[in-house]
Every structure is written in C-alpha cells, then in structure tokens.
Amino acid sequence: MEHIIFNPAFFVRWLHVVSGILWIGLLWYFNFVQIPTMPKIPDEHKPGVSKYIAPRALLYFRHAALGTVLFGLILAFQNGYLVDALTLSIGKGNVTYTLIGLGMWMGIIMAINVWVFIWPNQKIALGLVDAPADSKPKAARTAMLFSRTNFMLSFPMLYCMVGAQNA
C-alpha cells in the first residue's frame, strides 16, 4: 500500500482523475441542468444563476480543464508513452496507446474550447466584462455551441480514457 501512496506517478494520476471529475462534472452540470433550465427560470430569478452560480462554476470549470490536461500530459510523460500516445501509435499494434492518444487529443481540444471559446464568450454573456448589450446573445450562443461540442466529445473521450486502462 505504501508504494502506491508515495509513488509520484500514482499521485499525478490521482490529481488527473480528481481534476477530470471536477471538469467533466461541471460540463455535465452545465449541459444536463443549467442550459436546459435557464429559459424556464422567471426573469427576476435569472441573476441568481448568471451573477452567482455560473461565475463560480466557470471558475472551477476552466481551471479544472487546465489541471486535467496538464496532469494528464505529466502522467503520460512519467509513464513514458507521451509521444506514442500523441502520435496515436498508428500501425504499431498497441491499442492502449491508440486509445489513450485519441482520448488525450479529444481532451486537449476540449480544454482549448474552454479557454479560447467558452470562457471569453461567457464573460461577455454574463456581463463580467464591458461589452455592447447587443453582443450578449451572440456570445451566449457561441459559448453554448462550444459547450455542447465538449459535451458531445466527453462521451468518446471517457470511453478512450477508461478503455485504455482496461485494453
């Protein structure tokens, strides 16, 4: 048991899984709960979500995305399969590396979506930065579409992550 607890690679794996649960948990909260529910909330109650809940959820969401990818890359490097995974090990007969590589690329694309498209547009949509009022609906729609793209990618990404551990 001690060798597991004090093994740096295992600790990084634990950090990767914890931040991944936080990230994808919040992604699923946004897509299963917040986005479908917002249109049904009376206008006078909407600020409860847009001013208080969403900014806090987005704070953990975007940093968990960054942490998940960073710890995942460190983990792959520590275990010596970073290059094999990122090149998908095409034709080399190693399903584990191909699976984890596909999962890693989907995770990297999803994290880029978070920081480049979702967060900047959410800041405008939620009024956290100064922007013309007429730009808010377009920003909200762009953020929603990229969030939904990540939601869609989360299913095959998780298949790859779990599959690589069991291939």
Add this chain to the structure above:
Amino acid sequence: MGKILQSMELTILAGLVLTVIVAVVTPMLAG
C-alpha cells in the same frame, strides 16, 4: 451540426455515435 448541438438529446446521441465510431476505428488504427 449547429441544429444537433442545440438539442441536448441529439448531442448525447451524437456523442454515443462518435463513441461507437471510436470503438470500431481504434483497433484498425492500432493495426
């Protein structure tokens, strides 16, 4: 694609279809 992503149910369905595609294609890619 935009129309699919506007619907939560269709997005989940698209995610499941992608998962099946990944499951089928991965062994072929690995060789």
